[in-house]
Amino acid sequence: MENKLLTLWRYYPSGSIRVEEISETLQLSHKQTTRYLKKWNEEGWITFTPGRGRGNVSTLLWKKDVEEEFEEEVVKLLDEEPIETSSKYLMYNWSTDSKMRLMNKFHSKLGFVKEPKDKLIVPKRYPFFSIHPLEAADVLSAHLVANVFNRLVSITEEGDILPELAHSWDASSAKLRLYVKKDIRFHDGAILTAKDVVHCLEQLRTCPHYQDLWEPVERIEVKAPLIIDMHHPQGCSYILPMLSMMCASIYKENKGRTFGTGCFSLEENTDAKTTLAAFKEHFQERPLLDAVEFVQVPKDFKGIYHSHIEESQSSSVEVESDSGFGIVVMNALPGRDSQIQRNDVRDYLHWVIAKNRHTLRDLDPRLTPNGKSILIGQDQAMTITEAERPLFKEPIVIRCANHTAKTTEWLVEVFEKEGIPVDVKWFSFADTLTRQPDTFHVDLFVHGEIFESNQNFSFYHFLKNGYSPLYPLFEKDSTWKACLEEYRQTSFEDWTALNMNLENRLMRESIMIPLYYEKRYIPFSTDIMNIEIKHFGYVDFSKLWVRPEM
Secondary structure, rough: OOOOHHHHHHHOOOOOOHHHHHHHHHHHHHHHHHHHHHHHHOOOOOOOOOOOOOOOOOOEOOOHHHHHHHHHHHHHHHHHHHHHHHHHHOOOOOOHHHHHHHHHHHOOOOOHHHOOOOEEEEEEOOOOOOOOOOOOOOOOHHHHHHHOOOOEEEEEEOOEEEOOOEEEEEEEEEEEEEEEEOEEOOOOOOOOOOHHHHHHHHHHHHOOOOOOOOOOOOEEEEOOEEEEEEEEEOOOOOHHHOOOOHHHHEEEOOOOOOEEOOOOEEEEEEOOOEEEEOOOOOOOOOOOOOOOEEOOOOOOOOEOOOOOOHHOOOOEEEEEEEEEEEEEOOOOOOOOOHHHHHHHHHHHHHHHHHHHHHHHHHOOEEEOOOOOOOOOOOOOOOOOOOOOOOOOOOOEEEEEEEOOOOOHHHHHEEEOOOOOOOEEEOOOOHHHHHHOOHHHHOEEEEEOOOOOOHHHOOOOOOHOOOOOOHHHHHHHHHHHHHHHHHHHHHOOOHHHHHHHHHHHHHOOOOOEEEEEEEEEEEEEEOEEEOOOOOOOHHOHHHHHHHHOOO
């Protein structure tokens, strides 16, 4: 079975055809195309008669219904082959009807499998960008990291610090002493020591993406096999919340692999399949599942978490999960030669966005238009008044990537409706994540974000870490940089007011414009127990189990 043959069937009926057209559609050279056509002719799929002489058309005659025969074959393979092997067929260029039938068939292979082990098979629409705590900057990768690694402490939504790898700590204005739990094992069997912790924290402290955040910490040292001292002589009010973040996960690197201490170990990670296996020696509670498998599916695949009970016998319930917020970022970096540096241009674009924001509901029912604040439960009570239209000497350059394509296209349409000239530049998700220089030669872009846990610290972390779309502004502009200095000496309990004041200024200067809140609704069959939403709005795999039939 070849996807190229299916593509040919989908786009070209029997009749006259030029080889050049086929080459372009199949993205092959003329020579490769001729070779494929000859092969399919010999296999009995087609009768292909090449045109004689320059400019003469060729003739294509189909002898079999390719999609019908391919679909029949794939249905058999879905039953016979392992799920990670058969999933690749869903990526073929099927018609809508065939794709829906195959995805429904494939759907029955997902969910809980009880033999020989309790295993949850879930869809993944994209490969994980990275499984290393320092590089897992996207939400999908960070969710994986949350299951494989542990932090020294955790933080609740209310701001309470709880023990994790550390059982206790002593904090003063200039130093934090951490006491690590005994006999914690990495997934390779090694015992966690203070030396391992210091190594990870030093890597984090000097990482280009996080070094500004960690600038107050001047020295980290081992005081005893399970005791660490962190020195911050000028003060660091947020040192414990900082240790709770996903990037502060503790790991061990050995022979090219990265091991964690989490409730699941990473058993396999390819584009086709990622497998997490329960870590039986986890220092906390062993997962009730034996394994979780992420299997590649098409981007438009709609999954459901169901059990081994037939879908027809099991009802489902939708669990609501926070999926973050969206903002428009105006790239007002000092030194850029762009009209977006002008307040009147930004304010006019802000007004245009504000008066059209309500139409986001028509774009996607999961999006709630938001002009109040990116901080849930807060309201800046900001009214955007009509702004005078400035003279646009050149198009507004807008950055677009696949993960923000839908909302960016909405924004482009809004601007064009208002007669604002635009120029859209496309980039890959990886380019925007790794901050390729070209991605910043733009005037504005839509950015989606989801806070990790505690909102107060996550807001500061969002502005200060090197992956943030606003980090260059706070790094290079001394006025904006000074705004963040106040956090260092302010008690963490008082950060709400700081966050509100800083967000208000970003909104008033039309640099960060709230756009929407997003919700995700995850369907689960009703016999799946203990569904808890944890990091980044994802379900906590370590707690799930299935109530057996009696």
